[in-house]
Amino acid sequence: METHAVAMHMSDGLVNGGTALSFGVVAIVALAVALWRARADLDDRTAPMAGLVTAFVFAVQMINFPILPGASGHLLGGALVAILVGPWVGMICISIVLVVQCLLFADGGITALGTNITNMAVIGVLTGFLVATALRRFAQRSRAGLITTAFVAALVNTVVASLGFVLEYAIGGAGGATLGTVFVLMVGLHVLIGIGEGVITAATVGAVAAIRPDLVYLLRGSATPLERRTATAGGADSTGRVQ
Structure with a gap:
């Protein structure tokens, strides 16, 4: 496994058929749960935002930023969607992006689609949401607190998602590289990628x-919501606070 080939998108043949099939089942079950749970989160605020973040993640994932010579990274989007639309809707958003990338752009193998969804849509989104939830009180205090929370959640979700990749390779790796090499390259590079992920x-x-703190899923139910830059949108009082 050469450095320039290291990426979160797993290709066909990188793990054996049994492993790919097993994690395909994991992905199907996780998405079934997400579809069921997402019904409670989809409303007139979340539904439009879900479409926007899906399109945004798809577009930004097409742009790679350099990390080291011969290695680059792109946005995974797990923490981003979790914070903006919640974990269940977020899992669906990332899965849609991965399916389109796989079928139309050959980004990630078809047989590896289950592993990629497990890593980025399931592990990545849930990790990002858990970290953001743990820091929720801090995020509610100020815009700076929210930005810091988003950065930390994105960094952690990127590294943990890369560990999912390593776990799958440890179970049924068929790429010819040693597990130690995969661990060092994947985790080491994704610590750096996570910094870029955090900034974005x-x-x-x-x-x-x-502009619209009421659209941020993580801030819902906040006793001290962030102030809007403007108070022109519906749902805000004269001070610009979300009611």
Whole structure:
């Protein structure tokens, strides 16, 4: 496994058929649960935002940023969607992106679609949401707190998702590289990729919160919601606070 080939998208043949099939089942079950749970989260705020974040993640994932010579990374989007639309809707959003990328752009193998969904849509989104939820009180205090929370959640979700990749390779790796090599390259590079992920996520969440904090899933039910930059949108009082 050469450095330039290291990426979160797993290709066909990188793990054996049994492993690919097993994680395909994991992905199907996880998405079935997400579809069931997402019904409670989809409303007139979340549904449009889900479409927007899906399109945004798809577009940004097409852009790679350099990490080291011969290695690059792109947005995974797990923490971003979890913070903006919640974990269940977020899992569906990332899965849609991965399916389209696989079928139309050959980004990630068809037989590896289950492993990629497990890593990025399931592990990545749930990790991002758990970290963000743990820091929720801090995120509610100020826009700076929310931005910091988004950065940390994105960094952690990227590294943990890469560990999912390593676990799958440990179970049924067929790529010819040793497990130690895969671990060092995947985790080491994704610590660096996670920094870029954190910056993009923090900037995006911060931009949304500056205009419409009521659209940020993580801030729902906040006793001390962030102030809007403007008070012209519906649902805000004269001070610009979300009611």
